[in-house]
Amino acid sequence: MSARHPAPKLPAEQLTIAWQSASLLLDYPDEELPSRLELIEGLCHRLPAAVGESLRSTVRDLRSADLATIQQEYVETFDTRRRHNLFLTYFAHGDTRRRGVALLRFKQTYLRSGFVLDDTELPDHLCVVLEYAATVDQRLGWGLLLDHRPGLELLRLALAEAGSRWHGAVEAVTSTLPRLAGDELVAIQRLAAEGPPQEEVGLTPYATPAFDPSTQPPAAAQELPMPTFPGAHR
Template sequence: MTRHPDPKLPADQLTIAWQAASLLLDYPDESLQLGLIQQAAGELPPFLADPLAATARELAANDLSTLQQRYVDTFDNRRRHTLYLTYFAHGDTRRRGVALLRFKQTYLRSGFVLDESELPDHLCVVLEYAATVDQRLGWRLLLDHRAGLELLRLALADAGSAWHGAVQAVTATLPPLGGDERAAIDRLAAEGPPQEEVGLTPYATPGFDPLPMPTFPGTRR
């Protein structure tokens, strides 16, 4: 991992923001406690609390079956909305397999063993790891994939997605973008991820072409 600046926000605020975003971005089911998430977000400064609360309000305005269908339409059927962070940088290339391995090795450094049903680069997994297991290493993972996070945020904003606020809150916990980072985001938005499609080992990866991609509902709860 490259060298990164230290967080400027208190550790407890990072924990609340990342855990709340992880729950909001997960596949919605009966265990989703939006009121509790809003209550926890209320302990954060407005630039974090407001976007999290906005997502919670929009989700609460839909019944569960509608919400689940909207989630699938948003995250499983659109490449620019994928929650798998390594896809933005590597697409379905062999380099993505190496990037996935680095995620898992990072988790193992903290004694965190991931359920084999999930890929280690799923944003909800990364946020939960950063919030509850190892904040320092989780911070680095998020910064290493900053360009993909920002592209996801912009794509959800353009689509008017209910989940935009959750991703906005995550990016708001990170340092201001530098010139090189902005250039990387612009390049990624213009060119997209690499197109070579090869077998990825040792992990099975979600299919981005053809769509849809699979989801793993409820496993983080």
């Protein structure tokens, strides 16, 4: 792990199971959902009690309704409420120009591992980040999660307040991370009070070829600093 990030407390195998399970639970529910739930439930016993029980709570809640109901609730939960957003950079930057820079930073991180994301999903989607951290590069994925910890915590709190079926999956992820520090608590409090920035200027830098690392070899990609959350200091 880098000098600015503490090392994980859990073994690598447990992090892989926890993050991949959460990624599957937070993905859009389709016809494969029952088999996913069975697989995740079977792996939970290999995790610490707190992490495993958080995942099991989401498994139970997703089993308690039919697929059509789950799909409707998923859209209502994650596509219509700002504080339930699964795109990590949105919490820090909203729809502002700085979010485009943050999205580039995600893509550059993936390229460092030889991981090329297709164009069907933005690179900061929590399911993508968790799958990358679980199956491609645990060290760099750990860093991405920690850099966006305030957004993760705000998502967890918002889902808990709403009594969402998916709260346990996010809680399992945050349970794998270190205890919150003072600056992170300040950032979370500010996000909870003010919400993400709302300047509507688009994501132009992400779509501009001059800034897009996919148009050049990874070694030549322009390194960009990871934007920090408002109120957080490193």
